[in-house]
Amino acid sequence: MTVLPAPLVQLAAALGRLPGIGPRSAERLSLHLVQADKQFVEHLAAVLVGARTSVGPCQTCGALTEAQPCGICADPNRDGSVLCIVERPVDILGFEKSRSFKGRYHVLGGKLSPTQGVGPEDLRIAELERRISGEGVNEIILALGSDVEGDATSHYLARRLRAVGLKVTRLAQGLPVGSGLEYADELTLGRALEGRREMSPG
Amino acid sequence: MGLSTLTTERQTDSVHLVHLRLRDFRNYTRLEVEFRPGFHLLLGGNAQGKTNLLEAIYLIATLRSFRGVGGAQMVRQDASGYFVGATIVGTSTSEVKLYWSVKERRLSRNGTPVKRLSDYWGTLRAVVFCTEDLALIKGTARIRRRFLDLLLAQTSPGYLDTLLRYTQALRSRNALLKQHRLDEDQLAGFTQELVGAGQELMRERRALAPRIAPMVQSAFHRIAEQRDALQWEYAPQVDGDFNVALAASRARERTLRTTVVGPHRDDIQLLINGRSAAHYSSEGQKRTLALALKMAQAEHLTEVHGAPPLLLIDDVMGELDANRRAGFLPLLDRARGAGGQVFMTCTEENWPRDLASDLSRWKVQDGQLRRAVADA
Numbered sequence: 001m002t003v004l005p006a007p008l009v010q011l012a013a014a015l016g017r018l019p020g021i022g023p024r025s026a027e028r029l030s031l032h033l034v035q036a037d038k039q040f041v042e043h044l045a046a047v048l049v050g051a052r053t054s055v056g057p058c059q060t061c062g063a064l065t066e067a068q069p070c071g072i073c074a075d076p077n078r079d080g081s082v083l084c085i086v087e088r089p090v091d092i093l094g095f096e097k098s099r100s101f102k103g104r105y106h107v108l109g110g111k112l113s114p115t116q117g118v119g120p121e122d123l124r125i126a127e128l129e130r131r132i133s134g135e136g137v138n139e140i141i142l143a144l145g146s147d148v149e150g151d152a153t154s155h156y157l158a159r160r161l162r163a164v165g166l167k168v169t170r171l172a173q174g175l176p177v178g179s180g181l182e183y184a185d186e187l188t189l190g191r192a193l194e195g196r197r198e199m200s201p202g
Numbered sequence: 203m204g205l206s207t208l209t210t211e212r213q214t215d216s217v218h219l220v221h222l223r224l225r226d227f228r229n230y231t232r233l234e235v236e237f238r239p240g241f242h243l244l245l246g247g248n249a250q251g252k253t254n255l256l257e258a259i260y261l262i263a264t265l266r267s268f269r270g271v272g273g274a275q276m277v278r279q280d281a282s283g284y285f286v287g288a289t290i291v292g293t294s295t296s297e298v299k300l301y302w303s304v305k306e307r308r309l310s311r312n313g314t315p316v317k318r319l320s321d322y323w324g325t326l327r328a329v330v331f332c333t334e335d336l337a338l339i340k341g342t343a344r345i346r347r348r349f350l351d352l353l354l355a356q357t358s359p360g361y362l363d364t365l366l367r368y369t370q371a372l373r374s375r376n377a378l379l380k381q382h383r384l385d386e387d388q389l390a391g392f393t394q395e396l397v398g399a400g401q402e403l404m405r406e407r408r409a410l411a412p413r414i415a416p417m418v419q420s421a422f423h424r425i426a427e428q429r430d431a432l433q434w435e436y437a438p439q440v441d442g443d444f445n446v447a448l449a450a451s452r453a454r455e456r457t458l459r460t461t462v463v464g465p466h467r468d469d470i471q472l473l474i475n476g477r478s479a480a481h482y483s484s485e486g487q488k489r490t491l492a493l494a495l496k497m498a499q500a501e502h503l504t505e506v507h508g509a510p511p512l513l514l515i516d517d518v519m520g521e522l523d524a525n526r527r528a529g530f531l532p533l534l535d536r537a538r539g540a541g542g543q544v545f546m547t548c549t550e551e552n553w554p555r556d557l558a559s560d561l562s563r564w565k566v567q568d569g570q571l572r573r574a575v576a577d578a
Contacts, residue, residue, distance in 0.1 A: 156391035186360030
């Protein structure tokens with residue numbers, strides 16, 4: 001086996017720390033980079049540093065943004081009385097692509113996990129409560145994952161926020177649109193049945 | 203496709219293991235073997251690797267050892283990890299690969315890594331009969347719960363997911379109870395999850411009881427020498443509303459810092475002539491009852507899936523007297539008749555010659571498997 005130059009090994013080690021990149025891919029990428037067009041690599045380095053410096057969490061909602069506050073928080077046309085609570089900044093993207101939500105968001109930054117030592121103080125709940133008292137919010141939509149920890153976090157928030165007299169809703173759980181019943185697993189089907197709705201008279 | 207192939211396909215509604223590959227598994231350095239449907243007799247002396255072979259097959263079916271050991275014990279001495287590969291033919295063909303080492307575990311089916319256990323479950327169904335079965339009667343409630351969970355995971359879609367959810371909610375809740383300052387709101391959040399999954403588990407376990415109890419009883423009567431009355435009862439620790447029971451256990455769980463009530467403490471009550479089988483039965487009755495539980499498991503699986511499970515029988519024939527043997531053998535015949543597959547280990551001296559002659563005999567010696575010559 002030939003020994004790779006030290007900078008190449010360093011580069012591979014750094015790339016290997018990225019999510020989804022194993023040792024093989026890291027090696028392949030670093031080999032590609034050291035042989036690539038120098039201008040391209042300089043550009044890549046510049047945008048990498050640039051993106052990291054200019055993008056950060058919105059101090060209000062926690063979404064990733066370049067400006068403070070972010071575009072959604074600053075938009076006067078968004079309905080400030082409805083807040084949609086999500087786990088991670090990326091969850092906002094889905095809602096925005098669907099163009100079906102006109103309220104604002106709040107990123108929690110995770111979910112309760114007693115086994116991993118994540119408690120309410122580690123999530124952006126204090127910020128949420130500050131917003132609720134300051135922004136005239138009257139409905140909270142919980143849009144967290146439906147695993148045990150996500151659901152427990154939803155129950156927890158519902159309890160804590162209802163005490164303040166807010167309307168708290170959560171996303172319906174059920175079938176993916178446009179697919180047949182045969183592709184739904186039992187748990188999803190069970191929850192879809194639980195959350196069924198009366199059909200409106202046509 | 204000829205007519206004969208069509209008919210064979212018809213018959214093989216049942217699932218069977220056609221190919222097994224082992225690398226560094228127990229005392230097998232390397233093994234590559236093909237199996238037909240039907241009856242396989244694994245003959246050999248002690249410590250040659252007969253049980254290890256059954257253990258590997260059971261591992262493919264349930265992803266755990268029936269000897270109750272972890273992965274490290276199944277790695278061949280001086281090797282870093284074991285590999286078990288299997289080709290399973292049923293309505294479709296599955297190529298299963300399982301690798302285990304301290305650093306890495308890999309499970310794939312048809313080349314795709316298995317992400318959710320419940321997706322893998324049911325690829326191969328097996329029932330094992332072994333000396334450890336006696337613990338079902340004499341052992342702790344945990345062993346009987348595991349039997350119940352395995353049976354429900356093998357027959358009720360969604361049960362395994364619910365069990366995993368319950369276990370996770372329980373673990374989280376116990377972690378909260380151990381914290382310095384108890385956060386009531388957080389506890390309530392996880393309690394709601396625990397109750398939801400827990401009630402579902404209890405409902406499934408309760409629903410199984412009336413279906414399995416008569417099968418256990420009739421299996422017991424077929425092999426027992428006396429007409430003892432046998433009762434199987436689901437004994438939930440929480441009788442009634444789980445929420446109410448949890449609330450009532452409040453003081454205790456705070457002192458003990460763990461969840462003290464719930465389906466994780468359930469049991470099965472086994473009574474012979476109205477008295478606890480664990481305490482008031484003879485050694486022979488216990489053996490008979492353990493065997494009856496496993497026979498009922500096999501019959502229930504056959505009934506639910508319309509095809510018999512693989513039967514793995516480890517050295518139990520030697521322990522049975524003529525009566526019980528006569529009660530047990532028809533089960534094997536039925537499984538074989540339905541196109542199923544049976545693997546049975548025996549020492550050379552005491553293999554049951556009362557079995558029909560159309561069986562494959564294998565000689566197991568020092569981690570090698572060889573086809574034995576047909577009976578002279």
